[in-house]
Amino acid sequence: MKKNMAYPYGVWMVVFIVCPILLIVLYAFSDSAGGFTVENFAGIVEYWPIFVRSFVLALISTVICLILGYPLAYIMSRQPPQRQQLYMTLIMLPMWMNFLLRTYAWMSILENKGFINQFLNQIGLISFLQNHFGYTLDYIPLINTSGAVVLGMVYNFLPFMVLPIYTVLIKLDPKIIEAAQDLGAPMRIVFQRVIFPLSLPGVISGITMVFVPSVSTFVISKLLGGGKYMLIGDLIDLEFMGNAYNPQLGSAIALVMMGLIFLCMWVMNKFDDGSSEEGGLML
Structure with a gap:
């Protein structure tokens, strides 16, 4: 059955x-x-800057998500159950909205006459820059930049970092932490030697879940980057759907990208091997 x-x-x-x-x-x-x-693979060489840009921006986004996500997951795991549910709802609430709509919302926020630039105008920051530093624009260019692309990735994929780390931290036995503190270890050492090693499986899962969609995204770079920062996803979309229709080359690029992603996941899994079993022994 x-x-x-x-x-x-x-x-x-x-x-x-x-x-x-x-x-x-x-x-x-x-x-x-x-x-x-096999000529399709030979044609990929000319696109290596796009591959490098994609992996660099994805790596930056993943690091930022880890820096923001780990403390948030740790704070959530230390809260009472009812408050944990509240925090979980707040984190998941944006995910209930369509991915495309969330990205369009950031376009409205970051555009030259968007919310942020209007706020900066209201507090007089742009006037201050114009009067004292010779700034010539009436706005600060935020959209159509690599920073906007990274911001979009972090905003959309941060929950994928928080949830696996939180899932591991919530299962940690408080007695282990109490035992380390009873042995005289300060909280900084307890975190370095006990909490973080035991939470490493969640960290590895979060890194994988953020890095993979970041390196292959194309909507975020197209909308928030204005087409100026083409990533691998944009290149594949162009080969299949654009004027330069070439599904053979697009498939070769997609195959290479899958291979690189699987290689990265294999490397991350190597770091994860035995971490759940040996992490608590690092005292």
């Missing part, structure tokens, strides 16, 4: 995961006439 219940899930995986990947592999190793070729 249990095996029969798994069949629909298996069919779903074959139709919507395995078949698309096989199509990507087929296109990546074929030319426009349908013949076998």
Whole structure:
């Protein structure tokens, strides 16, 4: 009976995961006439700056999410159960809104006459810059910048960092922390030697869950970056949907990107090996 219940899930995986990947592999190793070729991969070399930019911005976003997400997850895990539910609701509340709408909202906030620039005008900051530093613009350019792209990634993917870390921290036995404190360890040492090592599986999961969508996103860079900061996702979208229609090259780029992402995940899993078993022994 249990095996029969798994069949629909298996069919779903074959139709919507395995078949698309096989199509990507087929296109990546074929030319426009349908013949076998590896020239598509040779054409990727000229796009290496886009790969570098994508991984750099994704890495920056992941680091910021970790810096913001870990303290938030830790504070949540130390609260009473009712307050934890409140914090969880506040974190998940933006996720109930459509991803595209959230990004459009940030466009309105960051644009030249948006909320932030209107606020800066009201408090006189822009006038101060114009009078004392020779600033010529009536606004501070916030949108269509790499910073706006990173901000969009952090805002959209921060919950993916908080939730796995919180899930691990909430399961930590308080007696372990109390034992470390009874042995005379200050809270800083307790965190370094006990709490953080034991929470490392959640950190690894959070890094993976933030980095993977960040490096492959295209909506955020297109809307908040104004098309000036093309990422791998934008490049693949352009090859499939743009005027430079070339699904063979787009499939090759997608295949290389999947390989790089799996490599990054493999490296992160290596850091995670045995961490849940050995973390508490670091005292």
